Amino acid sequence: EDKVVQSPLSLVVHEGDTVTLNCSYEVTNFRSLLWYKQEKKAPTFLFMLTSSGIEKKSGRLSSILDKKELFSILNITATQTGDSAVYLCALGPWNTDKLIFGTGTRLQVFP
Amino acid sequence: DTAVSQTPKYLVTQMGNDKSIKCEQNLGHDTMYWYKQDSKKFLKIMFSYNNKELIINETVPNRFSPKSPDKAHLNLHINSLELGDSAVYFCASSQARGVYEQYFGPGTRLTVT
Numbered sequence: 001e002d003k004v005v006q007s008p009l010s011l012v013v014h015e016g017d018t019v020t021l022n023c024s025y026e027v028t029n030f031r032s033l034l035w036y037k038q039e040k041k042a043p044t045f046l047f048m049l050t051s052s053g054i055e056k057k058s059g060r061l062s063s064i065l066d067k068k069e070l071f072s073i074l075n076i077t078a079t080q081t082g083d084s085a086v087y088l089c090a091l092g093p094w095n096t097d098k099l100i101f102g103t104g105t106r107l108q109v110f111p
Numbered sequence: 112d113t114a115v116s117q118t119p120k121y122l123v124t125q126m127g128n129d130k131s132i133k134c135e136q137n138l139g140h141d142t143m144y145w146y147k148q149d150s151k152k153f154l155k156i157m158f159s160y161n162n163k164e165l166i167i168n169e170t171v172p173n174r175f176s177p178k179s180p181d182k183a184h185l186n187l188h189i190n191s192l193e194l195g196d197s198a199v200y201f202c203a204s205s206q207a208r209g210v211y212e213q214y215f216g217p218g219t220r221l222t223v224t
Binding site: 031032034038041042043044045048086088090092096097098099100101103104106 | 153156159201217
């Protein structure tokens, strides 16, 4: 069965720290890997990755996909309290329209 | 000008009751989804409709019945509610099938007592 595993499950850091969130998967064939941020309510879209080795960046956030080693990372530099959220990784397999979500990493950033 | 909206935001009801959750999107998207998020924050697809046609129907009890009167609306009706149905239900939409950038609604927190 297709599987998406995120680590760590939770992370507590101080403002200004840099964090790396991991997403590994056991999906044989997929179109895209996505990252979402979920604060109190709805998940909001961060990145979509389709090609291996190409970094996507948005401000202090960046993400990269490694299709050979079957993982993706989400980096957040100079963390702020507003980065506190659950970060979700999801995969879109080729043979279906659905997204398979990981269990998420809960990030807490303290001042 | 909310993109994906759901009503109600909170729903508290007793076991055995029947309830509905409504979802509307004003993005002009073709595809809509229902997800269930449990207490451990695990988000799982339940149903998807593309232009009013059911395209994903995961292993969900048949007490759950989605309905899409038009492509901007996707409702979820639940019969004979059980304690295990307590969760947050999210509606989402995407531009088309196979387009994975999905926009989520604010969620409906369902509590069955």
